[in-house]
Amino acid sequence: MKFSIFQSSRQGGRRYNQDRLAYSYSRDALLMVVADGMGGHFHGEIASQIAVQFLVENFQKQAKPALKDPVRFLVNAINHAHEAIGDYVRAHGLSEHPRTTCVACVVQGGHAYWAHVGDTRLYYFHDGKLASRTRDHSLVQQLFEQGKITEAQMTTHPERNKVYSCLGGPIPPDIELSRKTLLHEEDTLLLCSDGLWGLLSTEEIASILDAYPIATAVPELLDHAELRGGEEGDNLSAIGMKWGDEGRLHDPRSISSATMPLDSHTVQLNTLSVERGEGEPDVTEADIEKTIAEIQAAIRKYSK
Numbered sequence: 139m140k141f142s143i144f145q146s147s148r149q150g151g152r153r154y155n156q157d158r159l160a161y162s163y164s165r166d167a168l169l170m171v172v173a174d175g176m177g178g179h180f181h182g183e184i185a186s187q188i189a190v191q192f193l194v195e196n197f198q199k200q201a202k203p204a205l206k207d208p209v210r211f212l213v214n215a216i217n218h219a220h221e222a223i224g225d226y227v228r229a230h231g232l233s234e235h236p237r238t239t240c241v242a243c244v245v246q247g248g249h250a251y252w253a254h255v256g257d258t259r260l261y262y263f264h265d266g267k268l269a270s271r272t273r274d275h276s277l278v279q280q281l282f283e284q285g286k287i288t289e290a291q292m293t294t295h296p297e298r299n300k301v302y303s304c305l306g307g308p309i310p311p312d313i314e315l316s317r318k319t320l321l322h323e324e325d326t327l328l329l330c331s332d333g334l335w336g337l338l339s340t341e342e343i344a345s346i347l348d349a350y351p352i353a354t355a356v357p358e359l360l361d362h363a364e365l366r367g368g369e370e371g372d373n374l375s376a377i378g379m380k381w382g383d384e385g386r387l388h389d390p391r392s393i394s395s396a397t398m399p400l401d402s403h404t405v406q407l408n409t410l411s412v413e414r415g416e417g418e419p420d421v422t423e424a425d426i427e428k429t430i431a432e433i434q435a436a437i438r439k440y441s442k
Contacts, residue, residue: 139395143379144353150371156182157331157375158190160407165398166204169197170377171242174258174331181236185306189240192219192437198403208244212253218440223306226436237306250319255311256301263326266348275303293336323382333374337363352378
């Protein structure tokens, strides 16, 4: 496999960052995942952390060096991540259910397969134009499909944050799957939270991704969205992947997995942090370590 990839997450105008994202690849397969936590701090962060960490850990266990069935992997991993969040809730007697949206994509055999729950999106661009994107599991998406609002109004509607499917709630997630998609040279996949797509049009996203190497384009997208969001802006996160050799754009960080050992994996994962805004309860490094251990316990039950 030859591809270029870059990920970044920012706090925006919020007091803490509940987004989590990661990518991992073996010689023959690549996983990308973004989750946007919902619910009161610290719980939203825990839900998104469980979702992302669960998918990555299971990918590394099953991609040897390729997954037997990418679609089945995505469905099983997302469902089990949902159950692991529920186990965490029950084990700690939480009155509030931490929840998270999630989008995940596997690239294998020159094809992409993706799945999502909620309104965290995946965009697929071919020849610099949008070829496909995920359909939000949200009230405003339903209003748009009914012709009651325009696509532009989706980003400013007062009910835009209401999603009807997520991980971690009392109802099993409604997982929506893509078709098997053949990737062509310089096709681009972008996975991102609503803190980014809610402030940039599809045309703006396409233009920036087409103009720069992926390692420059992703920060550029985040810069534009963060500036527009201002002091009240949401967390914003994105993973961008351009398929093939980015020689046209002179990116020195293109990845070729051809020489990787069969049983090796590379992973880039952001994790819980102790940064807090003014007025937030103190959370120590010990608290973080304890929480991570508890997350691992919740995940372990479903890991194969």
